[in-house]
Amino acid sequence: MAAQILDGKKIAEQLTEIVKRDVAKFEAARSIKPGLTVIIVGENPASKVYVNRKHKACEELGIASEVVRLPETTSEEQLLQEIDRLNSDNRVHGILVQLPLPKHINSELVLERISPLKDVDGFHPVNVGNLTIGKEGLVPCTPYGVIKMLEISGISVEGKRAVVLGRSNIVGKPMTMLLMSRNATVTVCHSRTKDLAAVCREGDILVAAIGKPEFVTKDMVKPGAIVIDVGINRVGDKLVGDVKFDEVQEVAGYITPVPGGVGPLTIGMLLHNTLKAAELQLEK
Numbered sequence: 001m002a003a004q005i006l007d008g009k010k011i012a013e014q015l016t017e018i019v020k021r022d023v024a025k026f027e028a029a030r031s032i033k034p035g036l037t038v039i040i041v042g043e044n045p046a047s048k049v050y051v052n053r054k055h056k057a058c059e060e061l062g063i064a065s066e067v068v069r070l071p072e073t074t075s076e077e078q079l080l081q082e083i084d085r086l087n088s089d090n091r092v093h094g095i096l097v098q099l100p101l102p103k104h105i106n107s108e109l110v111l112e113r114i115s116p117l118k119d120v121d122g123f124h125p126v127n128v129g130n131l132t133i134g135k136e137g138l139v140p141c142t143p144y145g146v147i148k149m150l151e152i153s154g155i156s157v158e159g160k161r162a163v164v165l166g167r168s169n170i171v172g173k174p175m176t177m178l179l180m181s182r183n184a185t186v187t188v189c190h191s192r193t194k195d196l197a198a199v200c201r202e203g204d205i206l207v208a209a210i211g212k213p214e215f216v217t218k219d220m221v222k223p224g225a226i227v228i229d230v231g232i233n234r235v236g237d238k239l240v241g242d243v244k245f246d247e248v249q250e251v252a253g254y255i256t257p258v259p260g261g262v263g264p265l266t267i268g269m270l271l272h273n274t275l276k277a278a279e280l281q282l283e284k
């Protein structure tokens with residue numbers, strides 16, 4: 001039996017409808033339009049495509065969107081000044097600095113400069129802490145998108161054994177927190193895990209976020225498991241995930257494709273976070 005495919009594009013459309021309605025409600029009640037500013041430094045072609053996609057999604061939802069394009073040669077100090085300016089601009093509710101940044105800029109310093117209330121990526125240590133202790137805050141878009149995808153598809157994680165493959169700050173760690181808070185039993189494994197295949201095979205849910213093209217093979221998947229592929233790897237001119245889709249879909253119960261899986265949900269959650277940020281700022 002082949003796996004059921006979780007269609008990220010379709011599910012993202014449902015999410016977009018929900019966020020669109022929430023934005024309209026907010027605007028009617030507050031007479032304020034939520035605003036997102038994306039800063040992009042340099043000329044990474046993949047980043048440009050992604051930033052344009054976000055911009056379009058904002059326009060569709062009634063979110064004011066601005067893109068600040070800075071040259072590759074921008075100094076760290078100039079970038080920090082730009083963030084300070086946006087932090088104190090009350091029309092800007094969300095700030096996102098597109099990663100990766102040029103090598104001469106310290107990303108950690110930059111991400112920590114963004115006001116935690118405007119940090120729509122959820123990367124600021126204050127938001128990381130809030131997620132860890134279960135306090136309301138801004139949650140990283142990609143793992144949050146995975147949770148929304150499961151929710152909208154009617155798949156419960158409660159009581160299930162979830163295996164997160166990868167321990168990054170952007171996906172693996174926040175994914176672990178989100179699954180744990182929803183009562184899954186979570187195992188985190190990574191490149192140094194012994195008997196990695198056996199550990200992965202324990203997962204009723206397997207989230208692949210290791211950043212290695214087609215790393216997860218069918219022997220690593222429990223029959224009937226829910227396989228979520230967070231990987232976005234460019235191989236030649238093709239986009240492939242962290243899962244060897246063709247063979248894993250033979251054993252999985254559900255599987256997300258790449259492209260058309262988790263990616264579209266990530267953008268949906270960014271828009272949700274922009275609205276959430278606007279709400280948080282009005283509370284203060």
Ligand SMILES: Nc1nc(=O)c2c([nH]1)NC[C@@H]1CN(c3ccc(C(=O)N[C@@H](CCC(=O)O)C(=O)O)cc3)C=[N+]21
Pocket residue numbers: 049050096097098099100121141232239258259260261262263264265266267
């Ligand atoms: N500060 C920051 N925040 C980010 O969230 C961030 C970032 N920097 N830098 C780059 C990565 C990458 N990322 C993607 C999100 C959605 C898709 C997406 O929508 N993918 C579609 C289309 C892919 C395609 O065709 O190119 C899909 O998977 O179907 C891709 C990539 C967010 N990132």
